[in-house]
Amino acid sequence: MHLSHLKLTQFKNYESQHLDFSPRLNCFVGFNGAGKTNLLEAIYYLCMSKGYGSTVDQYSIRHGDRGARIGGTFVLDDEREDRIVVKLRKRQRKVIERNGTAYARISEHVGRYPVVIVTPDDINLVLEGSATRRKLLDNSLSQTDPQYLNHLITYNRLLDNRNARLKELEGHPDHTGLLGVYDAQMEAPAMYIFEKRKEFVDPFTELLTQAYATISGRREEVGLEYKSQLLDTGWETLLAERAEKDRILQRTTGGIHRDELVFTQDEHPLRRVASQGQLKSFVLSLKLAQYRLLERSTNRTPILLLDDIFDKLDHERVKQLLGLVMGSTFGQLFITDTDPERITSLISHDPAVEWQRFLVVDGVARNEAEWKRFLEEE
Amino acid sequence: MQFSSRLIEDAVNAFAGLPGIGKKTALRLVLSLVQRPTEDSVHLARAIASMRENIQHCITCGNLSDQTVCSICRDQRRDKSIICVVESIRDVMAIEETQQYRGVYHVLGGVISPIEGIGPADLNIDTLVQRSTAPEVREVIMAISPTIEGDTTIFYINKQLTEADVQVSSIARGVSFGGELEYADEVTLGRSIVARRKL
Ligand SMILES: Nc1ncnc2c1ncn2[C@@H]1O[C@H](COP(=O)(O)OP(=O)(O)OP(=O)(O)O)[C@@H](O)[C@H]1O
Ligand SMILES: [Mg+2]
Ligand SMILES: [Zn+2]
Numbered sequence: 001m002h003l004s005h006l007k008l009t010q011f012k013n014y015e016s017q018h019l020d021f022s023p024r025l026n027c028f029v030g031f032n033g034a035g036k037t038n039l040l041e042a043i044y045y046l047c048m049s050k051g052y053g054s055t056v057d058q059y060s061i062r063h064g065d066r067g068a069r070i071g072g073t074f075v076l077d078d079e080r081e082d083r084i085v086v087k088l089r090k091r092q093r094k095v096i097e098r099n100g101t102a103y104a105r106i107s108e109h110v111g112r113y114p115v116v117i118v119t120p121d122d123i124n125l126v127l128e129g130s131a132t133r134r135k136l137l138d139n140s141l142s143q144t145d146p147q148y149l150n151h152l153i154t155y156n157r158l159l160d161n162r163n164a165r166l167k168e169l170e171g172h173p174d175h176t177g178l179l180g181v182y183d184a185q186m187e188a189p190a191m192y193i194f195e196k197r198k199e200f201v202d203p204f205t206e207l208l209t210q211a212y213a214t215i216s217g218r219r220e221e222v223g224l225e226y227k228s229q230l231l232d233t234g235w236e237t238l239l240a241e242r243a244e245k246d247r248i249l250q251r252t253t254g255g256i257h258r259d260e261l262v263f264t265q266d267e268h269p270l271r272r273v274a275s276q277g278q279l280k281s282f283v284l285s286l287k288l289a290q291y292r293l294l295e296r297s298t299n300r301t302p303i304l305l306l307d308d309i310f311d312k313l314d315h316e317r318v319k320q321l322l323g324l325v326m327g328s329t330f331g332q333l334f335i336t337d338t339d340p341e342r343i344t345s346l347i348s349h350d351p352a353v354e355w356q357r358f359l360v361v362d363g364v365a366r367n368e369a370e371w372k373r374f375l376e377e378e
Numbered sequence: 379m380q381f382s383s384r385l386i387e388d389a390v391n392a393f394a395g396l397p398g399i400g401k402k403t404a405l406r407l408v409l410s411l412v413q414r415p416t417e418d419s420v421h422l423a424r425a426i427a428s429m430r431e432n433i434q435h436c437i438t439c440g441n442l443s444d445q446t447v448c449s450i451c452r453d454q455r456r457d458k459s460i461i462c463v464v465e466s467i468r469d470v471m472a473i474e475e476t477q478q479y480r481g482v483y484h485v486l487g488g489v490i491s492p493i494e495g496i497g498p499a500d501l502n503i504d505t506l507v508q509r510s511t512a513p514e515v516r517e518v519i520m521a522i523s524p525t526i527e528g529d530t531t532i533f534y535i536n537k538q539l540t541e542a543d544v545q546v547s548s549i550a551r552g553v554s555f556g557g558e559l560e561y562a563d564e565v566t567l568g569r570s571i572v573a574r575r576k577l
Binding site: 154157158160161162164165167168176177178180181182184185 | 490491492493495497498499526527529530533534537
């Protein structure tokens, strides 16, 4: 699957933009603030029906305009074409259309056009609190297992209610037995989520370490460890252990909401020992592992969006990384860079690679031919 | 909205204060009343005032009632050995519509949900436990929405009823999980009561 065409209207700093893409590699080059990331964001919108991370729909509409439109054409493996349109309007619900018909529910869209994005912000996966890493587990597992998502929603709802009850009790014991009801209700979802997370880690670690070994040239080894109170004790013991503590602290201190995913580098905690380039290599490997999982679960080759990946990586790692993602096991690729020559020097030696380079200046993107014509006219 | 009459404006605002009625609908209602004979408006106002002044909650089951004890609880033909526990008065009406049930009711007034500030003490649970210890009561049916909070409420009440010598059952889940009872169609709801399962 690949995106063959993109049309933007009043999206971020683009007034009106048409682009035709290579099914393999596309590079957006230009200065800071030119609009490179915005193009990746537009592609992400088409695939996921929303922006990446903290992006807010309202801010994706060009300043001063009342609405934005993102149109794209996906070419599927059987050559069929799907036309997707995302319409954002100020203070109105967004509309997503597939081949001219709006979806009744936006959730019907998600998963049809798998995408993985890597941005400089992803470093937070390592640096931030454990909630970010649990989300990584939950997102990956929910994609392949709707049951998992159901259990997670149930568990979190019970947890919120249980915590509210503990607050309400203000440190007094619960004579009504309501806490015990929550304990009983939580068991099934907790155990399901625990088992699935445990099963997930080994195969995922394998994908991760493979990618890392390639990028780093095996200079160091990374690992991943799943930590859960349930690895050491059973559910009943966990309940007994948390009861008294919960009463005093007025929140639920034990359970799968305290699980942690620990990243390691040569057996040490990654965030304590890794250099900036090593951190970046790790995050990239993590995303490439997710790419493989997504490919398996959707049975489609995801689109890969790489934003500012060259920053902080040494020449050798950049070369290894590009070699990896340009390989036949990856699909369509979009890369941004501030240096117009770097990517050219890295791949132009291989004439077999079909690729497009776009120069982005102040909300206008032009391919090489258009750019040449533009310069001649100037 | 601009009004040339203060009287109209007040009436519109009074209607628009009710749930489900916007300013436009309110205006339509008011204008329609203006076109009808005066008696219609007087009758409407009396009906509302009289309802509000005299309506009460049945001291036995919590249902809405004109008297201290509601018409269902007073009805000699109803089977007092079965109590159907529901969240709200609307659920009583929904189940009555099905005409599948000949027992009596108990209205909780909600489900247990500490995140919304509703604990067991805020609901009609103690009165239910009391009622259930009466010797003639044999069965308590939980007809609670199949939501997470609904389940909590069912398990909680079930626990409270262990002392009472009653069989506790829950309506069969013909209703999709996460759905609200009040929106279930009559056929599904009727079948769910007939095919209730023991807890
Ligand atoms: N809603 C909007 N309307 C108009 N312009 C916007 C809007 N949102 C963002 N922009 C502009 O888009 C530009 C940022 O674009 P983008 O993030 O794509 O830059 P970039 O090319 O990736 O830069 P860098 O190399 O620094 O990452 C900024 O100049 C910003 O002012
Ligand atoms: Mg950028
Ligand atoms: Zn009554």
